[in-house]
Amino acid sequence: MLEPRDWTMKLVMKFGGVGVADGKSLKRAGGIVSKFRTDGHELVIVTSAMYNVTNSLLDAATRAGKGQREHVKRFVEDVRKRHVDSAQIAIDNEEVLDRVVRTIESKCDDLKNILLGIAHIGELTPRSKDLVIGYGERFSAPILQGVLEDLGIESQSLTGGEAGIVTDDHFGGAEPLMNVTTLEVRQVMDPLLEKGIVPVVSGFIASTQDGTHTTLGRGGSDFTASIIGAAIRADEVWVWKDVDGLMTANPKIAHDARMIDRISFSEAMELAHFGAQVIHPKALESAARFQLPFRVKSFGKLDGDGTLIVKEATVKDGDVVKAITNIDDVDLITVSGASMVGTPRLAARVLEILTDEDVDVLLISQSSSEENITLAIPKNDGSRAQNALELSLLGSKQVREVSIEAGLSIVAVVGAGMKGTPGVAARVFATMAAHNINIRAIAQGSSELNISFIIKKQDAAEAIKALHNDFKLGECA
Numbered sequence: 001m002l003e004p005r006d007w008t009m010k011l012v013m014k015f016g017g018v019g020v021a022d023g024k025s026l027k028r029a030g031g032i033v034s035k036f037r038t039d040g041h042e043l044v045i046v047t048s049a050m051y052n053v054t055n056s057l058l059d060a061a062t063r064a065g066k067g068q069r070e071h072v073k074r075f076v077e078d079v080r081k082r083h084v085d086s087a088q089i090a091i092d093n094e095e096v097l098d099r100v101v102r103t104i105e106s107k108c109d110d111l112k113n114i115l116l117g118i119a120h121i122g123e124l125t126p127r128s129k130d131l132v133i134g135y136g137e138r139f140s141a142p143i144l145q146g147v148l149e150d151l152g153i154e155s156q157s158l159t160g161g162e163a164g165i166v167t168d169d170h171f172g173g174a175e176p177l178m179n180v181t182t183l184e185v186r187q188v189m190d191p192l193l194e195k196g197i198v199p200v201v202s203g204f205i206a207s208t209q210d211g212t213h214t215t216l217g218r219g220g221s222d223f224t225a226s227i228i229g230a231a232i233r234a235d236e237v238w239v240w241k242d243v244d245g246l247m248t249a250n251p252k253i254a255h256d257a258r259m260i261d262r263i264s265f266s267e268a269m270e271l272a273h274f275g276a277q278v279i280h281p282k283a284l285e286s287a288a289r290f291q292l293p294f295r296v297k298s299f300g301k302l303d304g305d306g307t308l309i310v311k312e313a314t315v316k317d318g319d320v321v322k323a324i325t326n327i328d329d330v331d332l333i334t335v336s337g338a339s340m341v342g343t344p345r346l347a348a349r350v351l352e353i354l355t356d357e358d359v360d361v362l363l364i365s366q367s368s369s370e371e372n373i374t375l376a377i378p379k380n381d382g383s384r385a386q387n388a389l390e391l392s393l394l395g396s397k398q399v400r401e402v403s404i405e406a407g408l409s410i411v412a413v414v415g416a417g418m419k420g421t422p423g424v425a426a427r428v429f430a431t432m433a434a435h436n437i438n439i440r441a442i443a444q445g446s447s448e449l450n451i452s453f454i455i456k457k458q459d460a461a462e463a464i465k466a467l468h469n470d471f472k473l474g475e476c477a
């Protein structure tokens, strides 16, 4: 056991994606934990499932619901092999490896029984779906724990529920009950940390007060890191990513894109909304509420500072725009009708219909004549959304037509410095005019943190490059 010592910082570190892609990356993740622990930081680790495992669990659950037993059996064998192989690469010590492999085996048996049970009944309920798709994190945390033990770090793996995260029973996207959660997480974490043990927590999964398994929504392991960070009053949450940090634009498009050193939660949320989703918006929201700084760190470059996301935006002189981002492949739906004027309920109705269809509305704009409402939605939802709107609205006499246009992109210009600075929109649109790019729809968030507009998909790269240049985002501040 370690001697009690003065820790430098209390950190929650989250590994996901590249950090837990295979045995080699798991080993590297272990090395990162070891380095920062030796530097004197007090650590709690949160891990997501290994790359793509949650997707495949979701698929297996769906097939089980259709009674596909043979698929289920093959699937569980694949999952078993993938995790055992990774553990074998990541862990050298025989005894530790043995124990981890036995854990994987026994969890695979459970998973198989659950899936076969679902196949037997032939029905997948939201509750059993949450149980199944949480298995990725039930595998990855014990493996990462084994990697740490292999490196001589005393550690313990826990599910989100065991770590004290208590949620409501809104399956598929449960909300943590923060008061109980804060108390319970502290009660679990404090004694471990006092003994110098590094907790390795499964992200994404949690449980209700009566112990039913829940998940926090897809991509939710960032949220887990944020919940735990808030509860233990961590100094920072570090999220290890395959990028250096948040960038001024997609570097594949704007070659002189730079890493942003510091950005506010609200700016980061705008970026996340418009496609640059480096950190889950729910994680940012809760971190902002608890004033818990987030840092995006590069899994490849350990010594970089990464991007720090904090409460207050720093706006340097002339630094009105921080980043340009885009969402490719959106459809534009226009609901038009002569008698829409003065019928505020229609906009609400349109949004309600799309919410019921689970369609994510990315941007809304309404002409001041109120003759039409234009909405941008992801391409894959286009025809479903159009159908639903037509079915519900065409009979209503208020609406003449629901039209759809495909092959579009949203470009968003984001920065806290835009607030109260006149002329930003003029500059944006003058740049588009100079490049002969036609704008189909425009929206500005009332927060004035972003101006977003819709153009043809094939114009997006040129638009981003031009704006990145005109706002001088490639030049060092």
Ligand code: ASP
Residues within 6 Å of the ligand: 016, 048, 049, 054, 055, 136, 203, 204, 217, 218, 219, 220, 221, 222
């Ligand atoms: N494994 C979960 C998902 O794929 C959670 C996460 O990765 O953050 O949605």
Ligand code: MG
Residues within 6 Å of the ligand: 016, 017, 048, 219, 220, 221, 222
């Ligand atoms: Mg993620």
